[in-house]
Amino acid sequence: MPIAIPNNLPAANILENENVFIMYEDRAYSQDIRPLKVLLLNLMPTKIVTETQLLRLLGNSPLQVEVDFMYTATHTPKHTPQEHLVKFYETFDTIKSRNYDGMIITGAPVEQMPFEQVAYWDELCEIMEWSKKHVYSTLHICWGAQAGLYYHYGIPKYSLPEKMFGVFPHNIISPNQDKLFRGFDDIFYVPHSRHTEIRREDIEKNAALRILSESEAAGVHTVADSHGRQIFITGHSEYDPLTLKSEYDRDISQKLPINIPCNYYPGNDPSKPPVVLWRSAANLLFSNWLNYYVYQETPFDLSRL
Ligand SMILES: CC(=O)SCCNC(=O)CCNC(=O)[C@H](O)C(C)(C)COP(=O)(O)OP(=O)(O)OC[C@H]1O[C@@H](n2cnc3c(N)ncnc32)[C@H](O)[C@@H]1OP(=O)(O)O
Numbered sequence: 001m002p003i004a005i006p007n008n009l010p011a012a013n014i015l016e017n018e019n020v021f022i023m024y025e026d027r028a029y030s031q032d033i034r035p036l037k038v039l040l041l042n043l044m045p046t047k048i049v050t051e052t053q054l055l056r057l058l059g060n061s062p063l064q065v066e067v068d069f070m071y072t073a074t075h076t077p078k079h080t081p082q083e084h085l086v087k088f089y090e091t092f093d094t095i096k097s098r099n100y101d102g103m104i105i106t107g108a109p110v111e112q113m114p115f116e117q118v119a120y121w122d123e124l125c126e127i128m129e130w131s132k133k134h135v136y137s138t139l140h141i142c143w144g145a146q147a148g149l150y151y152h153y154g155i156p157k158y159s160l161p162e163k164m165f166g167v168f169p170h171n172i173i174s175p176n177q178d179k180l181f182r183g184f185d186d187i188f189y190v191p192h193s194r195h196t197e198i199r200r201e202d203i204e205k206n207a208a209l210r211i212l213s214e215s216e217a218a219g220v221h222t223v224a225d226s227h228g229r230q231i232f233i234t235g236h237s238e239y240d241p242l243t244l245k246s247e248y249d250r251d252i253s254q255k256l257p258i259n260i261p262c263n264y265y266p267g268n269d270p271s272k273p274p275v276v277l278w279r280s281a282a283n284l285l286f287s288n289w290l291n292y293y294v295y296q297e298t299p300f301d302l303s304r305l
């Protein structure tokens, strides 16, 4: 739990500069703690797998988090049982009257079509517009990040000559500056699985955006606006140990041209069990987002967003 100390204790200043989370007594004692409200917009065909992966990471926190699940009304998912959607998910028409501390927009296997051809594009644009006034911080993943950067900032995506596939080393652009990467090692690993990319030069043209982390091999990794209310991540830190394997096996069985995922199988041998290099960074990324970008910044009264 965060430490609660008097506002003017000398240690407060020092610790604050080190990004140690302090709960000042006026906040700690004058307000009740309430659970954080997080909305998961799940665009993946593998909805149950994805929601489990993300909840595992969101659950690695002493903060209490209440999660609502949303899917798109303008595309009926084929791969998720209707029963599951009816029981656990809502659509935007019931969600839009609420406010949230955080939202996650997942990836989706639609990256090779123009944004406007995605069946739920207009609905997604409406959701992203709504999020500006109804969500404190939104974390966008993979295609969700491409969609968010295109919708909010006009940043295009580009096709890659071959799939970016594997687990790649990354580095932080300004160590000690961004709380999203507090506690990270100098080099950390992230899975990527995509046929498209966003480019550094397009992001650098936009003064509202900053690149926080990147990979020599996999390119831009994290982009954020100046207040961390929009965070865009090109990798899949949430992936399970065998997710890349299942995608690789699927593509091999369909005789698609696909390389062995990089830095994944020992000795690059797909008959061996993969080695997980990204789990600790994944846990830290999500707990830092929840703590520093959601909990510490969101208004206690969500109607004041
Ligand atoms: C770039 C990123 O964000 S990577 C994240 C995406 N990664 C993954 O989805 C990995 C797991 N997915 C898979 O393995 C495959 O998509 C499978 C096996 C589930 C299904 O593959 P296929 O049967 O070949 O494709 P299919 O035609 O059913 O479409 C798959 C999904 O693409 C999406 N999709 C396809 N066409 C459209 C379209 N025009 N508009 C919107 N969504 C579309 C849908 O989400 C669809 O799944 P759903 O109907 O359950 O929502």
Ligand SMILES: N[C@@H](CCO)C(=O)O
Pocket: 108, 109, 110, 111, 193, 194, 195, 247
């Ligand atoms: N991660 C995706 C890429 C396609 O968008 C897959 O392999 O299914």
